[in-house]
Amino acid sequence: MTLSKTIRIMGCGNLWMGDDGVGIHTVEKLTAMKDKLEGGASLSDSCFLNLPAESLSCLSEVDIMDAGVSGLDMLCFLEGFDKIIIIDALKSDQNLGAILRIKGEDLLDGEGVGKMMSSHDVSVPTVLGIAREVQGLPEIVVYGVEIQKHPDEVNLTTEMSPEVAAAIDRLIPLVLEEIRKDLVA
Template identity: 90%
Template sequence: MVSQKTIRIMGCGNLWMGDDGVGIHTVEKLTAMKDKLEGGIPVSDPFFSDFPELSLDSLFYLKEVDILDAGVSGLDMLCFLEGFDKIIIIDALKSDQNLGAILRIKGEDLLDGEGVGKMMSSHDVSVPTVLGIAREVQGLPEIVVYGVEIQKHPDEVNLTTDMSPEVEAAIDRLIPLVLDEIRKDLTD
């Protein structure tokens, strides 16, 4: 049975800054998967074979969530947080992890300074700053951030649409994690 919990998956980043676009590329793949499922394409379709770690059971729940390309939204992100019980943010981060590493960070950990790395640095305002403003002004839904370790320091500007192979490969490892997260939320 599917719960009535409302979930939004939000990809953040800049496609013109290489690895920083990982959040956008991830939600593009999730949107394509959702579109195929809603169009009646069976999970046995070759499209889904790119995701061998994917639980076919978890794909069902993708149809129950909202997916948003938030780009480099800055303070506009405040309106993207409203009306949902949970927000899953996917973005690049720079910390001390290996290139392409995936970290799951609870929103309250980012707000309390426990989160790692630098999130959404190509944006006007960082994710922790937006979450802090939202908490004070409008309240916050449950927030979970999936950060992918990027190669360059986020403040370095190198215009390219190419991602490093490690970050690109992380997308296919990240998708099953996100789908498993929404499956757990929607079956509780």
């Protein structure tokens, strides 16, 4: 089975702002999983979170990148892919560590939630709006993890809250299932 679309997973955020780094930490873990799979590691390895082989098999076909707080640079990261999965922190009315799935068109149409990705120079919704007008957009899916502090509050730390750190292991199966939707026999 192969993917019917070219897919990129982008982790956004700032590792020096605690919970805001959740997107980066998630793609780091996905990259480690992909590297171990490609290196022939046993699926019983603890890094695979006891996920079934069929969930992990599609990971080798996707591009995974740390987009940091890329701002307008994100425009070039969208090119050449049919689907982009963005993982980032958000601040809404959900519980700390809650995971929300937002379609790109909902985010662009103002249906997105809360204060998303505002630690970036230019917000993700703004970049997506520019991309839609200038270069067209691939399919966009955003997985946002509810953070404790407002992203504009500066609290330099590399430590995430336990709730947000725990969300990463709940988020990875959701991202893998998102990818599996595009598998073809």
